[in-house]
Amino acid sequence: MRLGEIQRLFHDAVRSADDDSGAIHEASLAIVGSASLPAREHLLIYRRAVLGTLTRALTEIYPVCRRLTGAEFFDAMSRDYARRTASRSPDLGAYGECFADFIAGFEAARVLPYLADVARLEWCWHRAFHAADRAPFDPAGLAAVEDERQSRIRLALHPSASLLASGYPVHRIWEVNQPEHEVVSSVSLDEGGVRLVVWRQQYDMRIDLLDEREWWLLDAVRSGATLGALSDSPDLPTLLPRCITRGWIAAWKSIDD
Amino acid sequence: MTRFTRKSIEGAGIGLRTCHYREILGSRPPVAWFEAVADNYLGDGGMPLLHLEQVREHYPMTLHGVGMSLGSTDPLDQAYLRRLGRLIGRIEPAWVSEHLAWISVGGSYLHELLPLPYTQEALEHVAGRISEAQDALGLPLLIENPSSYLVFRGEQMSEPEFLRELVRRTGCGILLDVNNAYVSAMNHGWDPSAYINDLPATAIREIHLAGYEAHENYLFDTHGHRVHPPVWDLYAHAIEVLGPVPTLIEWDTDIPPLETLRDEAGKAQQHLERRRRRAA
Ligand SMILES: [Fe+2]
Numbered sequence: 001m002r003l004g005e006i007q008r009l010f011h012d013a014v015r016s017a018d019d020d021s022g023a024i025h026e027a028s029l030a031i032v033g034s035a036s037l038p039a040r041e042h043l044l045i046y047r048r049a050v051l052g053t054l055t056r057a058l059t060e061i062y063p064v065c066r067r068l069t070g071a072e073f074f075d076a077m078s079r080d081y082a083r084r085t086a087s088r089s090p091d092l093g094a095y096g097e098c099f100a101d102f103i104a105g106f107e108a109a110r111v112l113p114y115l116a117d118v119a120r121l122e123w124c125w126h127r128a129f130h131a132a133d134r135a136p137f138d139p140a141g142l143a144a145v146e147d148e149r150q151s152r153i154r155l156a157l158h159p160s161a162s163l164l165a166s167g168y169p170v171h172r173i174w175e176v177n178q179p180e181h182e183v184v185s186s187v188s189l190d191e192g193g194v195r196l197v198v199w200r201q202q203y204d205m206r207i208d209l210l211d212e213r214e215w216w217l218l219d220a221v222r223s224g225a226t227l228g229a230l231s232d233s234p235d236l237p238t239l240l241p242r243c244i245t246r247g248w249i250a251a252w253k254s255i256d257d
Numbered sequence: 258m259t260r261f262t263r264k265s266i267e268g269a270g271i272g273l274r275t276c277h278y279r280e281i282l283g284s285r286p287p288v289a290w291f292e293a294v295a296d297n298y299l300g301d302g303g304m305p306l307l308h309l310e311q312v313r314e315h316y317p318m319t320l321h322g323v324g325m326s327l328g329s330t331d332p333l334d335q336a337y338l339r340r341l342g343r344l345i346g347r348i349e350p351a352w353v354s355e356h357l358a359w360i361s362v363g364g365s366y367l368h369e370l371l372p373l374p375y376t377q378e379a380l381e382h383v384a385g386r387i388s389e390a391q392d393a394l395g396l397p398l399l400i401e402n403p404s405s406y407l408v409f410r411g412e413q414m415s416e417p418e419f420l421r422e423l424v425r426r427t428g429c430g431i432l433l434d435v436n437n438a439y440v441s442a443m444n445h446g447w448d449p450s451a452y453i454n455d456l457p458a459t460a461i462r463e464i465h466l467a468g469y470e471a472h473e474n475y476l477f478d479t480h481g482h483r484v485h486p487p488v489w490d491l492y493a494h495a496i497e498v499l500g501p502v503p504t505l506i507e508w509d510t511d512i513p514p515l516e517t518l519r520d521e522a523g524k525a526q527q528h529l530e531r532r533r534r535r536a537a
Contacts, residue, residue: 003379004330006409007362007371014367032408034446036474042407045475050367057368087366090324090337091299095368130300159301203304 006030014047017083054082057095061126064177065103065119068112077106093130097123114168114189121170121207124162124198131160131200135251142252149254151228155221158250161199163210163218171196171207201247208246213239218248226255264317266290266351266463269525272321272507277515278308286519289526290317292505295353296324299340306347313348319463319505320350326366327386327400328359328373338393345394352462354399354432355390357383357420374409375419384426391427399462401432404440404469404478416441417455424460431457433502434465435492436484440476453495461499466492466525467507481510484521493528500536501529 001009013027024043033039058078059066066074081102087095100119109115135158145153157163164170169191176185195215197208210218217239220230230236243249270290273281275297280286291312298309312318324337345353358370373379391397400423402416414422420431433456442449468482484492484506496502506521 001411003374003376003382004362006374007330007359010371011362011365011367014371015365030410032410039407041474045406045477046369046371049369053368087368088364090326090334090361090366091296092324092366092368093300128303130303130305132301133303160303200303203307 001030010043010046013043014050015083015086016047019044019047051079051082053092054087054095055079057092058082058099061093061096062099062119062122063179064122064174065115067177068115068118068173069109073108077103077109080106093126099123114166114170114173117164117166117168117170118173120164120166121174121196121198124164124196125205125207127162128160128198128200128205133202135159145254149256151226151231152255153227153252154224154255155227155249156251156253157197157218157222158199158201158247161197161218161248161250163215163222164196164198165193165215166196167193169194171209174207197248199248208248214243214248217243221249261313261318261349266317266319266503268503268529269522270319270503270505271515271518271522272505272509273309273312273318274508274512275305275308276512277518278312280515282308282311285315286515288316288519288522290319290351290503290505292319292321292507293348293350295320295322295341295344298344298348299324299337309348318348318350320345320348320353321401322353322355323368323370324360325355325390326358326360327355327390328357328371328379328383329361329386330359330382331361331364333386333389333393335393338390342394345396352399352430353394353396354401354463356401356403357416357423358403370403372403372405372407372409373419375412375414375416377413380414380419380422380426384423387423387427387429391429397427397429399430399432401434401465402437402441404434404437404476406444406475406477408445415447415452415455417452417457421455421457424457429460430462431460432463432465433461433495433499434467434507435495436465436467436469436480436488436507437478439485439488439491440469440478443476449491450494453491453498458499461502464492464495464499464502464504465507466504466521467509479510480507483517484524489524489528492525496528496532501532504529 009027012023016023028039031039031042055078100116103109103119104116169187171194172187195210199206268289271288273291273293298305356370360367438452439449442452466484467480468484470477470479504525506518
């Protein structure tokens with residue numbers, strides 16, 4: 001058997017949904033078994049290890065979700081996700097991006113309707129933690145662009161920034177479930193929904209609340225709107241400098257460049 | 258131009274873990290060198306890289322990778338190699354190591370060090386991949402023996418033979434993980450001392466020590482325990498044969514206080530010093 005064929009066989013066995021699948025039986029034929037440990041058992045050692053590694057990765061990225069559901073529930077849910085979802089990158093830190101969507105469709109998690117959004121917040125946090133330190137931004141340079149070219153400027157968010165809107169006060173749920181949060185407190189879901197930007201200012205992790213206009217601008221910037229497309233908005237002359245000063249908008253370039 | 262100490266890697270070092278940064282940077286304990294898992298620092302920025310550079314300012318360092326998937330039949334991931342190259346430029350490690358294993362196929366990553374069938378075909382394939390990676394990074398790699406839990410039918414050579422051929426064909430060095438050698442030897446009924454005697458001695462630049470977990474019918478490598486007595490014995494044999502090779506205490510799960518790691522490193526250091534005295 002060729003090397004590539006062996007690897008695919010081994011892969012399918014290790015990734016198979018249960019530990020008694022046809023793929024496992026097929027792959028066992030390529031393995032030397034022993035009296036104390038049949039060939040199939042050798043494969044199952046790897047299968048357990050792979051599932052363990054993938055679920056541990058989720059545990060590290062989603063500690064608040066784990067705290068909210070309890071460890072046992074979370075571990076079962078993450079095993080289910082790991083069985084269905086392959087990792088597509090050598091970077092294990094990239095695994096788990098779709099966990100929030102999975103939670104949203106996970107029947108047994110319906111009793112915690114905000115859980116998927118908490119997972120989204122934790123993913124944004126994880127992403128910001130490892131993002132680039134800064135983007136080149138030159139406000140003076142932006143002002144110096146001639147008026148007629150201003151409309152063809154495209155802004156960009158800080159490289160660590162993600163936007164998150166939720167119908168629940170997820171930032172508060174997140175906050176009271178941090179290990180260093182001492183007082184036992186509860187969050188009322190009546191506090192209502194929030195719009196957030198999750199990012200990192202130098203080495204300082206931030207979850208900032210956005211008002212409606214700030215959200216509108218950052219969301220437009222994220223979608224690639226040019227200054228020309230934004231200029232109809234009468235509050236832009238105060239809104240844009242504010243978002244730049246806060247550090248949320250951190251780069252620009254002319255679409256002609 | 259180099260920003261960091263060129264002090265060479267000697268004696269017993271410790272695997273660098275996030276939970277120890279504060280203590281290391283705060284009290285700068287006497288540790289011969291640190292080894293960092295490269296894959297934890299391939300992001301674009303943030304605290305991990307900041308801390309790594311701060312530790313590097315005070316200690317010699319090596320990088321240890323787990324994501325290259327050298328044994329895979331997929332193409333080498335060029336973006337991964339570029340990121341690793343960028344980290345090497347920032348940290349200036351004494352050397353970089355990877356594993357004799359594959360972690361992915363068909364673009365699906367299993368993130369576990371998976372075994373290769375030791376065949377002529379696999380040898381040619383892996384030798385080509387090591388050469389390609391070494392060319393891309395511009396440095397020789399150290400290749401580490403993995404812990405393994407199975408042997409394929411139709412294998413044509415032993416693991417030491419396979420490693421010897423890789424050294425001959427690619428000029429790579431070897432990182433001998435004595436714990437992995439012991440775990441594989443016990444799992445497959447190999448003679449662990451003979452395994453070490455068969456390795457290409459002059460290519461071995463680094464030794465790893467770690468702890469395994471004993472299951473009913475096999476040993477499982479968790480890197481989550483103190484080094485076990487039979488592994489210390491095998492280590493003593495290894496440095497008898499190989500000389501006082503720089504040795505690293507690896508601990509990846511259930512990470513204990515730095516004190517415990519320093520204690521283990523201290524034991525390895527004593528072994529190395531006894532070996533050095535005998536040589537003198
Ligand atoms: Fe190792």
